[in-house]
Amino acid sequence: MAEITRTEVAHLARLSRLALDDSELDQLATQLDVILGAVAKIGEVTDATDVKPMTHAVPIENVMRPDEVRPSLPREDVLVMAPSAEDGRFRVPRILDDEA
Amino acid sequence: MTDLTRLSAAETAAAIASKDVSAVEVAQAHLDRIAKVDRQVHAFLHVDAEGALAQAARVDSGELSGPLAGVPLALKDVIVQKGIPTTVGSRILEGWRPPYDATIVTRLKAAGVVVLGKTNMDEFAMGSSTEHSAYGPTHNPWDLSRIPGGSGGGSSAAIASYQAPLAIGTDTGGSIRQPAAVTGTVGVKPTYGGVSRYGLVAFSSSLDQAGPCARTVLDAALLHEVIAGHDPADSTSIPAPVPPVVEAARQADIAGLTVGVVKELSGEGYQPGVEARFAEAVETLTSLGAKVVEVSCPHFGYALPAYYLIAPSEASSNLAKFDSVRYGLRTGDDGVHSLEEVMSLTRAAGFGAEVKRRIILGTYALSSGYYDAYYGQAQKVRSLITRDFTEAFGLADVLVSPAAPTVAFPLGEKLSDPLAMYRQDLATIPSNLYGGPAMSLPCGLSDGLPVGLQIMAPTMRDDLLYRVGAAFEAAVPPPVPPLDWEA
Numbered sequence: 001m002a003e004i005t006r007t008e009v010a011h012l013a014r015l016s017r018l019a020l021d022d023s024e025l026d027q028l029a030t031q032l033d034v035i036l037g038a039v040a041k042i043g044e045v046t047d048a049t050d051v052k053p054m055t056h057a058v059p060i061e062n063v064m065r066p067d068e069v070r071p072s073l074p075r076e077d078v079l080v081m082a083p084s085a086e087d088g089r090f091r092v093p094r095i096l097d098d099e100a
Numbered sequence: 101m102t103d104l105t106r107l108s109a110a111e112t113a114a115a116i117a118s119k120d121v122s123a124v125e126v127a128q129a130h131l132d133r134i135a136k137v138d139r140q141v142h143a144f145l146h147v148d149a150e151g152a153l154a155q156a157a158r159v160d161s162g163e164l165s166g167p168l169a170g171v172p173l174a175l176k177d178v179i180v181q182k183g184i185p186t187t188v189g190s191r192i193l194e195g196w197r198p199p200y201d202a203t204i205v206t207r208l209k210a211a212g213v214v215v216l217g218k219t220n221m222d223e224f225a226m227g228s229s230t231e232h233s234a235y236g237p238t239h240n241p242w243d244l245s246r247i248p249g250g251s252g253g254g255s256s257a258a259i260a261s262y263q264a265p266l267a268i269g270t271d272t273g274g275s276i277r278q279p280a281a282v283t284g285t286v287g288v289k290p291t292y293g294g295v296s297r298y299g300l301v302a303f304s305s306s307l308d309q310a311g312p313c314a315r316t317v318l319d320a321a322l323l324h325e326v327i328a329g330h331d332p333a334d335s336t337s338i339p340a341p342v343p344p345v346v347e348a349a350r351q352a353d354i355a356g357l358t359v360g361v362v363k364e365l366s367g368e369g370y371q372p373g374v375e376a377r378f379a380e381a382v383e384t385l386t387s388l389g390a391k392v393v394e395v396s397c398p399h400f401g402y403a404l405p406a407y408y409l410i411a412p413s414e415a416s417s418n419l420a421k422f423d424s425v426r427y428g429l430r431t432g433d434d435g436v437h438s439l440e441e442v443m444s445l446t447r448a449a450g451f452g453a454e455v456k457r458r459i460i461l462g463t464y465a466l467s468s469g470y471y472d473a474y475y476g477q478a479q480k481v482r483s484l485i486t487r488d489f490t491e492a493f494g495l496a497d498v499l500v501s502p503a504a505p506t507v508a509f510p511l512g513e514k515l516s517d518p519l520a521m522y523r524q525d526l527a528t529i530p531s532n533l534y535g536g537p538a539m540s541l542p543c544g545l546s547d548g549l550p551v552g553l554q555i556m557a558p559t560m561r562d563d564l565l566y567r568v569g570a571a572f573e574a575a576v577p578p579p580v581p582p583l584d585w586e587a
Contacts, residue, residue, distance in 0.1 A: 004464070012463045016416060017423070018456055019444035028460060031518055035461060038519055039405040042477050045484065053479030054486060056306045056336070057292040057535025057559075063335040077199040083430035090425050093439045 004032045104129035105262040109171045109319040112265060116159065116170035123156035123170030127214050130172045134216065134263050140585060142238050143248075143258035145177050146185050147217035159212045167322050167346075169212030174258040174267040177218040178225055179310065180299045181205045188301045189223040189233040189251075192450030193428045202299020203331045204268060204310055211326045216264055219254030223452045224419065225275050225303045227251050228524035231515055232454040239511070240283060242549055242581045246508040249279025249524075255313045256283040260581055266323050267313040272304050273407055274504075274528025276311050277540035281503035281552025284542045284579050286320045286569070287313045289528075291560050292535035293338035295324075296331035304414040305336075307407075307532045315578065317541060317569040321349035324562065340560065348563035352570035355389030359568070360496025364400040365527045365554075370505045373546025378502045381543040381553045384575050385500070385568070395495050397488035400530050402481050407529045408522060409465045409478035416462030419455070422447060457518060482533045489534045493558045498568055501527045503540035503552030531556050539565040542578040550579055 006029040013020045013028075020028070075088060084091040104126050107115065115121045131149050138144055152172065159170040180186050180198035182205075187193045201209070208215060222232035230238040230253030240248040241261035248257040255267035256279035269276035271289035280287025288311045295310045302308060312323035328342040361382055366375060386392050424430040424446035432445035451459070465474040492499055505526050514520040531538040536559045543553035553572065557564040 008464075009460060012460045012467070014444075015467075016459045016463045017420075017440065017444045017447050018451070018459065019441070019448040020456070021448075024453075024456070028457060031457060032461060032464070035408065035457075035518060036464070039408050039474070039478075042402050042405045042409070042481050043473060045399065045402055045477070045481050048477060048480035048484060051480045051483045053476060054482040054533075055479060057486075057533075058336050058338060060293075060336060060338075065332065073199050078426075081196055081199065081427050083424055083428065084433065092425055093433050093435075093437060093442045095439045 004029060004036060105133045107265065108316050109168060109265040109314060109322060112171050113168050123159035123214065124153060126170055127152045127156040127172055130216055130264060137261055137586060138263060140239065140244060141241055141257050141261050141263070142236060143174065143219055143254045143261065143263055144217045145187060145220050145235055145254070148184055148215065151184070152214050152216050155209065155212070155214045159214070164210070164212030166211045168326055170214060171266060172214045172216050172264050173208065174217060174219045174255055174264040175205070175215050176252050176255050176267065176269050177221055178270050178301045179204055179268060180301070181215065184218065186218065186301070187235070189221040189235065190450065190452070190455070191234045191429065192422050192447070196427050200299065203296035203333055204327045205299065207327050213326065219252070219258055219267060221254055222251035223455050224301070224415070225251040225270055225272055226415070226454050226458055228274070228278055228521050229511070229514065230254060231511060232452055234452055237511055240508045241583060242283065242508065244585050246510055246549070247282065249282040249504070249508070251275040252279045252313070256280055256285050256287065259283070259285045259313055259315055261583065265315060266319060268310060268327070269313045270300060270308055270310045271532065272307045272411060273532050274525040276313060277528045277538060277552065277554060278504045278524055280313060280540040282508040282550060284550030284581065285313060285315055286317055286539065286541045287311070288320050288324060288539045288565060289531060289537060290324060290328060290562050291338070291537045293336050294342070294537070294560070294562060295328050296334040296337050298331055298333040302418040304411040305418060306414060307411060317566055317573045318349045321345040321566045338560065343560055343563040345563050345566045348566040349570045351567055352574055354385065354568050354571045357498065357568065358391045358393060358496045359385050360393055360395035360492055360499045362400065362492070362499050362501050363394055363396045364398070365501035369523055369526055370502060371507065371546065374502045374504070374506060374551050377544040377546055377551040378553065381572070381576070382500065384572060388571050388575055393496055395492040395499065397485070397492055397530070399481060399484040399488050403485055403529045403533055404522065404526060406478040406481040406485070406533060407525070409474050410482065412458040412462035413465045413475050414462070416459045416466065419459055422450065454518070485530055486534045489530070489536060498564050499556040501554045503527060503554035507546050507549035507551060527554055535559055537562040537565055539569050541569050541573060543576060545579055
């Protein structure tokens with residue numbers, strides 16, 4: 001089942017927003033192949049077919065509370081730890097191309 | 101004069117309550133101890149001497165009181181404390197000071213507990229040796245050339261080297277219990293949902309659980325009672341009374357209880373010395389009046405693969421929040437790189453090798469075409485493991501096994517072999533997948549290094565861990581580390 005290529009790792013890195021260099025990609029491809037080979041063991045469990053997947057240890061469904069307005073953290077306390085802030089907001093690098 | 105750092109938390113609280121010693125003196129003694137030995141142990145990432153002494157003064161003035169008032173504690177750096185640097189062992193959060201307190205911290209402060217500082221850990225709690233910390237490894241006080249366990253190796257090492265009588269850990273796959281096992285201390289993963297996760301930097305949300313670390317079972321129970329209980333700020337927090345853990349630790353009587361030895365948690369991968377101490381521990385439980393039976397949990401052999409699909413999958417999603425926008429590191433913001441490029445550069449620079457490995461693994465397991473075979477199948481296996489527990493608890497009140505398959509191994513030994521590192525969690529993972537509580541406590545030495553006995557109980561029966569643990573501890577007192585490296 002397993003077997004992961006370097007190209008596949010590069011694609012996963014892109015999806016994960018990780019700018020990995022060539023040596024990291026090589027190393028990860030090798031290691032992930034071994035790890036996936038080991039975890040693929042769960043495919044051997046044959047009595048799981050009709051079992052419900054378990055997502056959580058606590059069988060809680062929706063937890064509701066009254067829809068009341070409450071104070072949140074002060075804006076300045078939050079922005080002071082941001083990598084970059086301007087005019088009371090988070091400042092981010094450009095999102096759109098110049099011509100857009 | 102008594103060395104204040106050698107007292108248990110219960111003894112310390114009693115001495116402060118009776119005014120034999122002040123909380124400030126106790127805090128200062130521990131701060132001095134940290135200054136003396138932590139250069140060698142490296143348990144702490146940040147020490148807040150000023151905050152600790154101020155909190156101690158509030159206890160001395162009578163403003164704060166309670167069963168642990170004035171007792172110093174070390175906080176794993178995955179729990180946020182307002183204004184105190186929180187790194188989670190990662191460069192990506194270097195220098196970040198959280199704007200709020202975790203619910204655990206709010207409760208500790210109200211109880212008069214004195215937080216000394218933040219402890220070292222594997223980055224984002226991913227690891228079994230603390231070697232994946234971006235700030236360098238912690239050393240095991242039993243042998244400084246060996247690992248203190250992980251991810252909570254800073255917390256376990258701080259306690260074992262008398263830098264604090266109490267610590268908070270978090271346990272996603274064994275990060276409280278395996279460090280406890282290899283440092284000869286007591287560590288408890290409470291029932292999932294028993295302790296609030298509000299303010300805990302998430303790794304794998306369906307598995308993460310904070311809990312107490314201590315040198316005695318009673319101390320762990322006292323801390324458990326302070327931090328546990330329903331919290332409206334955590335939607336997975338259980339709205340039920342806290343199990344009577346302190347009462348159970350004081351009761352310390354196991355006559356009439358049935359203890360199940362899990363057949364599948366032995367054999368391949370477990371060191372002979374660990375198995376020998378475990379076998380003796382089982383004999384001790386019998387001699388204390390427990391009925392011992394063997395139980396089989398046929399799917400436990402698949403717990404490790406299931407965990408290493410579920411936890412990385414959840415992590416790949418949880419760690420998406422480190423996007424260089426709201427907090428932490430930002431790299432490559434030069435006016436040329438786009439937002440996406442800045443995010444990718446930041447995450448590549450800020451995350452270490454193990455975190456990257458797990459993000460990629462999780463992204464793979466969740467991707468279309470593989471989802472059913474990996475993540476979906478792992479969740480089904482999780483159901484079967486839970487069924488194994490339910491059936492085993494029909495035959496026994498608690499289950500036991502070794503807590504870690506080996507004693508503390510040398511630093512560096514497993515660093516280049518991720519699978520070998522993952523196998524440290526063989527015995528601890530099943531309880532995380534199921535959600536029930538589990539404890540590790542010392543059961544002797546092998547080659548001069550501590551071995552941990554694991555006790556597992558049904559969901560919301562945390563009290564049973566303490567009842568059995570305290571009885572065992574009374575019969576087999578915890579080993580004392582030689583600390584022969586101390587100057």
